[in-house]
Amino acid sequence: MNTKMASYMLNFGIILLSVYAGPFLLDVFGISGPVLRMLSIGLLAGGLTLLAMKIGLLPHLRQKNEDPDKGSED
Structure with a gap:
């Protein structure tokens, strides 16, 4: 698998x-x-959000890998 x-x-x-x-x-x-x-709706919404993030439907919620030495570039 x-x-x-x-x-x-x-x-x-x-x-x-x-x-x-x-x-x-x-x-x-x-x-x-x-x-x-x-509580039930919150748990369900959290689970659905995690699933959407994993399959790539919400790319703007993913954390960006930034180099801590360079700092953030805006």
Whole structure:
């Protein structure tokens, strides 16, 4: 398995985890209502953002490799 496929599988796992984190939080911590909804949406949005960054849909969010000795060039 190459690293690109492993990266996709990891991000898919993060998305699945974020979808199932809502009921887990409800059962374990007793969180319910709007707080649970906000946490679930936040986790899902974070997972989708990571996936979009990995497949290259959001190139402007990637960190640039800069040389710390040269400083940033504007």
